[in-house]
Amino acid sequence: MADVARHAGVSAQTVSRVANGYEGVVEETRALVLASMRELGYRPNSAARALKSGQFRTIGVIVFTLSTTGNMRTLEAIATSAAAAGYAITLIPVAVPTQSDVRGAFTRLGELAVDAVIVIMEVHLLDSSTVTLPPGVEVVVVDSDAGDRYAVVDTDQADGARQATEHLLDLGHGTVWHVAGPEASFAAERRAQAWRATLEAAGRPVPEVVRGDWSAESGYRAGLTLATEPTCTAVFAANDQMALGLYRAFAEKGLRVPEDVSVVGFDDYPEAASFSPPLTTVHQDFSEVGRRCVDRALHQLTAGEPDVGTTLVPTHLVVRGSTGAPRPPADAG
Structure with missing residues (x-):
């Protein structure tokens, strides 16, 4: 950062403000700093940012199976919504939905440093006292009846x-x-x-x-x-x-x-x-389910407190050619 400041002829504080996307920097100065960053190959240090802010800007996603279209479309929407908010996702597939595997997934996410976790699997796997959630990590669950314990997003x-x-x-x-x-x-x-x-x-x-x-x-x-x-x-x-x-x-x-x-x-x-x-x-x-999962995770991070209750995404019937009136009995008429 000091090298960029010298190259651009500005203070280190100005470079920091540009790197972190803060307002209040004259556009001409911002452009000059960004040009220096590109020329020197400077990239903001995410680890240092995390130490300073206490946030890793990463959302962990635990999912039981990637073989269903519903899970894949929900995961795609989570990744897209997270990226739009400036967050990355860390995916942990759970091959077998046992208490041991779920506990291991949460442990691994704790080691990988995430701010929130979105869980796409049966909620009863979270009920065991042997499953320990990483401290300070907010949780959103997809498709469950655990609205009294977690933030839940579900289709109606x-x-x-x-x-x-x-x-x-x-x-x-x-x-x-x-x-x-x-x-x-x-x-x-x-x-x-x-x-x-x-x-x-x-x-x-x-x-x-x-x-x-x-x-x-x-x-x-x-x-x-x-x-x-x-x-x-x-x-x-x-x-x-x-x-x-x-x-x-x-x-x-x-x-x-x-x-x-x-x-x-x-x-x-x-x-x-x-x-x-x-x-x-x-x-x-599915796209709306994924978007709302990210919204509720980020809301918890912003509010600084857990969030419980269920958000239902509406469904609607699409009528096509596979339904019709029953055929009259053969002897009718």
Whole structure:
């Protein structure tokens, strides 16, 4: 910094103000200092800044899996929003969601020096007393019911499932079958609970849940089962991938979508509009979820105190060609 000051003919304090982006520096002087920085190859020392300010301008992200589109799109939005605010992200994937691995991830982030942590995984993994959060690090959790303990950002899963189920009932279907996600998933359980509550409120029969694991293969297996149910004319799948598996199973069994069975998914992946027929699905705004995660993390840093409570990002139903009125019985009319 002293070398830059001598080269530019200004004080070290002026160089510091320019390096840290402070206001109050004449633009001509700022340009002169920046030119000297470039010529001398000067870069501000982030470690020294951290020692002086007590902030590392880094957000840690712990994520269970990178194989799902939802997690990847949320992570992309977190990285973009963090960069726009002048923060970097440090990613720690957790291969197996055990207490030991989660504890290790937090320990590693503590060693890497981060200001806040965003967690994209099941919140029950944070409940153990053996998981120690790094001191002074703020936490935001994605997709959980831990709003009484952490800052939580989540899609409005329940309202999305309600919209999907009501859409099928409004088309005239007597009831709606459900292919749910894994039992351990909070998102899957909230969608299943809302589906059930919507059917009960309408006075309709509640079929037995068919359980999947988010994959298209599990949706295919569920579809083979549902194809044998003569009363199954409408299915709400807990995500688009399982809906894709349903398409394949129904086609193999000679059932047409939507003429014989209507299908609704959840997520609105970019590929959903290219299914044949295009998939009716619940749209999740993953970009908004990621942006709000960063906003809440930075708010905690600015306020200097923990933040609790849940922020819900709205969902909406996108109606395409995979849903329609049920076909009248063969002997009708």
